[in-house]
Amino acid sequence: MEDKEPDTVIRLENVTLILDGHKILDSVSMSFWEGHIHAVVGPNGAGKSTLAHTIMGLPDYLGHTGAIFHRGERIEKLPIDKRARRGITLAWQEPARFQGIGVDSFIRSAAEAKGSSVDSGEMLKLVGLDPDRYLVRNVDKTLSGGERKRIELASIVAMRPDVVLMDEPDSGVDIEAINYIFDVLEKLRNWGSTVILITHSPEVLKRADHSFLLCNGQVVDKGRVERMSGYFTGHCVPCVHKNNPFCDEVTP
Ligand SMILES: Nc1ncnc2c1ncn2[C@@H]1O[C@H](COP(=O)(O)OP(=O)(O)OP(=O)(O)O)[C@@H](O)[C@H]1O
Numbered sequence: 389m390e391d392k393e394p395d396t397v398i399r400l401e402n403v404t405l406i407l408d409g410h411k412i413l414d415s416v417s418m419s420f421w422e423g424h425i426h427a428v429v430g431p432n433g434a435g436k437s438t439l440a441h442t443i444m445g446l447p448d449y450l451g452h453t454g455a456i457f458h459r460g461e462r463i464e465k466l467p468i469d470k471r472a473r474r475g476i477t478l479a480w481q482e483p484a485r486f487q488g489i490g491v492d493s494f495i496r497s498a499a500e501a502k503g504s505s506v507d508s509g510e511m512l513k514l515v516g517l518d519p520d521r522y523l524v525r526n527v528d529k530t531l532s533g534g535e536r537k538r539i540e541l542a543s544i545v546a547m548r549p550d551v552v553l554m555d556e557p558d559s560g561v562d563i564e565a566i567n568y569i570f571d572v573l574e575k576l577r578n579w580g581s582t583v584i585l586i587t588h589s590p591e592v593l594k595r596a597d598h599s600f601l602l603c604n605g606q607v608v609d610k611g612r613v614e615r616m617s618g619y620f621t622g623h624c625v626p627c628v629h630k631n632n633p634f635c636d637e638v639t640p
Pocket of ligand 1: 410
């Protein structure tokens with residue numbers, strides 16, 4: 389156990405979000421720490437992506453109650469671009485395609501947004517892509533899903549974000565790419581970034597320092613990842629959600 393709780397970078401206080409008459413986030417209170425990787429696990433439809441979208445401030449997710457703090461300042465009324473300027477970034481479950489933008493300028497502009505510059509070829513090497521082959525490409529539909537995901541990851545490294553929300557970074561990428569993702573996670577942690585990682589993978593969970601189990605829009609458990617890994621073997625905590633048949637049958 390750590391002697392003292394690390395600095396809190398993102399804090400949610402009693403966040404409730406109702407969409408189409410359904411409570412998608414239900415009185416969620418969470419703290420995310422500097423230089424730590426936090427995994428958010430839970431069944432399909434639990435509200436994990438919604439949590440990420442709400443922290444990022446996507447337009448459809450601004451109508452919640454409760455408070456969101458970034459480094460002690462309330463941000464829940466800020467639009468997405470202002471949160472991005474504060475160094476909060478989101479890597480999508482399905483990475484965006486920017487028709488016509490070159491890979492080189494896509495990565496460089498990520499760093500320029502923070503007032504710095506990077507060697508985009510080096511960033512590509514970090515995610516295992518050959519600069520000679522990919523720097524001349526465009527970020528568009530001619531790239532495979534896994535390639536786009538790696539390029540988005542390279543742009544995140546270039547950005548050196550304060551907070552990075554990653555929605556299933558391992559989905560749709562091959563075994564080799566997962567190791568590059570782990571390297572990137574390690575780098576972000578060493579830089580002091582706060583990583584919030586949504587995952588369905590026990591392997592990815594193992595890389596985290598702290599974890600939350602989200603269920604039916606509620607945080608039903610939190611703690612060290614060893615404790616949460618039981619979720620993947622069916623040892624869930626009792627709760628009221630209807631998506632995971634294990635939870636009705638198994639006591640913690
Ligand atoms: N804009 C919306 N309007 C209505 N319901 C929504 C909206 N966005 C999400 N939902 C619902 O909110 C619930 C949580 O969705 P979310 O995508 O956050 O789940 P998740 O935990 O990320 O699931 P998965 O593991 O399948 O990706 C789902 O039931 C979803 O259908």
